[in-house]
Amino acid sequence: MFETVIGLEVHVQLNTKTKLFCACPTSFAAQQNINTCPTCLALPGALPVVNQEAAVKAMRLGYSINGNVNHTSYFDRKSYFYPDSPTAYQITQLTKAIVQKGEVFIDLADGTQKRIGMTQAHLEADAGKNMHEGDHSKVDLNRAGTPLLEIVSDPDMRNSDEAVAYLKKLHSMVRYIDISDANMQEGSFRCDVNVSIRPKGQEAFGTRVEIKNINSFKFVAQAIAYEVQRQTEAYEDGVYETEVNQETRLWNVEKGITKSMRGKEEAADYRYFPDPDLRPLIVTQTMIDEAKMMPELPDAKIKRYVEELGIKSDDARVITSDKEMAYYFEAMLAQGATPKTAVTWLTSELLGRLKKAGFAILNSPIDAQTLGLLVAKISDSTISGKGGKELLDYMMLNESRDIVALIDTLGLAQVSDDGAILAIIDKILLNNSDKVEQYKGGKEKLFGFFVGQTMKASKGAANPSKVNELLKDRLG
Ligand code: ADP
Ligand code: MG
Ligand code: ZN
Numbered sequence: 001m002f003e004t005v006i007g008l009e010v011h012v013q014l015n016t017k018t019k020l021f022c023a024c025p026t027s028f029a030a031q032q033n034i035n036t037c038p039t040c041l042a043l044p045g046a047l048p049v050v051n052q053e054a055a056v057k058a059m060r061l062g063y064s065i066n067g068n069v070n071h072t073s074y075f076d077r078k079s080y081f082y083p084d085s086p087t088a089y090q091i092t093q094l095t096k097a098i099v100q101k102g103e104v105f106i107d108l109a110d111g112t113q114k115r116i117g118m119t120q121a122h123l124e125a126d127a128g129k130n131m132h133e134g135d136h137s138k139v140d141l142n143r144a145g146t147p148l149l150e151i152v153s154d155p156d157m158r159n160s161d162e163a164v165a166y167l168k169k170l171h172s173m174v175r176y177i178d179i180s181d182a183n184m185q186e187g188s189f190r191c192d193v194n195v196s197i198r199p200k201g202q203e204a205f206g207t208r209v210e211i212k213n214i215n216s217f218k219f220v221a222q223a224i225a226y227e228v229q230r231q232t233e234a235y236e237d238g239v240y241e242t243e244v245n246q247e248t249r250l251w252n253v254e255k256g257i258t259k260s261m262r263g264k265e266e267a268a269d270y271r272y273f274p275d276p277d278l279r280p281l282i283v284t285q286t287m288i289d290e291a292k293m294m295p296e297l298p299d300a301k302i303k304r305y306v307e308e309l310g311i312k313s314d315d316a317r318v319i320t321s322d323k324e325m326a327y328y329f330e331a332m333l334a335q336g337a338t339p340k341t342a343v344t345w346l347t348s349e350l351l352g353r354l355k356k357a358g359f360a361i362l363n364s365p366i367d368a369q370t371l372g373l374l375v376a377k378i379s380d381s382t383i384s385g386k387g388g389k390e391l392l393d394y395m396m397l398n399e400s401r402d403i404v405a406l407i408d409t410l411g412l413a414q415v416s417d418d419g420a421i422l423a424i425i426d427k428i429l430l431n432n433s434d435k436v437e438q439y440k441g442g443k444e445k446l447f448g449f450f451v452g453q454t455m456k457a458s459k460g461a462a463n464p465s466k467v468n469e470l471l472k473d474r475l476g
Helices: 052-064 160-176 217-236 285-292 298-309 313-320 323-334 339-357 368-379 385-397 403-409 418-431 433-440 446-457 464-475
Strands: 002-013 076-079 089-092 103-107 113-125 129-133 136-140 147-153 189-199 209-214 247-252 257-263
Touching (some): 052 113, 052 147, 160 298, 160 323, 313 323, 339 368, 418 464
Parallel strands (some): 209 247
Antiparallel strands (some): 129 136
């Protein structure tokens, strides 16, 4: 039997206004090579200057994973030639990264949590893009010098579920702390998956393979499954030493396989050395204060939702997995919705309808204020749960969000007024005096009949719990 060992490297594109070492904008440009300057074009004599916003964002990640934020860190050059990198080296942080150590907690299927150790998070500059068209290639340097934060985990994951849970957690965290839009399809959240196997009980790690080119959580799981099988078969066939090499492999989406891309270079091959153009990155108190300004993180939210709002921890996890959902939920509460009812109406009633209509929470046609008010109207018995669903269905198809007016026009107001309900009850009891006798004689099943008749007579408008309460009262 074998054990799988996984470590992940995630490249997050930081959402700074300008590039890592120059003042060029990072925003999208329709024209190629327009967001460039002598520094990111690597023209002779141009010098890099560190972007403080990028450093602060890296530090914020450091604080959010409980890591060590180094007050002095260094930039190194990693030498290699590639047409989309005019410097012929990448500026990165090898010897002392801005963030070292740290931890992330992931939720396992059995309800327990597991700690994943973090190795480090370092700043580095992205390359440009090569574009191949017919028999020639073009280079676009708009992206060259864009800040990346490479977040490296310890080899602490033992199966693909853990790897995906870790990635989802990290993805959600970087979005909460707003350091990246973390769009996987567009490449602002990229991950390299390192996989090895070892016989159960063996302490030494096996040979790791690094898989690149994976752009969705689903493919992460598929690539790991493929690689574990390939390595296991090699082991069982006695060819592990020759077939499993420390190398970089590419994930092939169409074929669902990994393919060898290149042998893994050793650090020495890159001729790393401290960048002589850059001074040490020294963190100031202002930067620390700014980096520490962060919103409530998902783990803290879960704890608060469970302990203070009385929400089930599974529900709290679902709601906080995505910052838009958590903010939606909190905005509902601000409208007077009670927490438990808000959970139900958000997670099953609204999400169900959004899914059917092809919307995400971010572009929901019904905003949190409206849903919050609707739920508050159910909680205070103005409308019934059934009426609430009717109202929600109506709003999914219509423009108006005037809850109060809609309750009126759709005739959804519930009668909770004792006097009005009692008047109906008394009439029902009078018209069914024989059944009242039978009920009093012990035929208690008839209670349901009286409830049904009262509801019917009120055309469904009576508040059911009020009807129950008043009937019990009247029948003694
Ligand atoms: P490189 O820059 O060569 O990719 P790093 O040190 O940056 O190396 O990253 C190594 C990654 O591989 C880390 O995420 C680490 O957890 C993981 N890793 C190291 N050894 C193993 C192993 N035997 N099996 C699986 N993952 C591993
Ligand atoms: Mg690496
Ligand atoms: Zn530039």
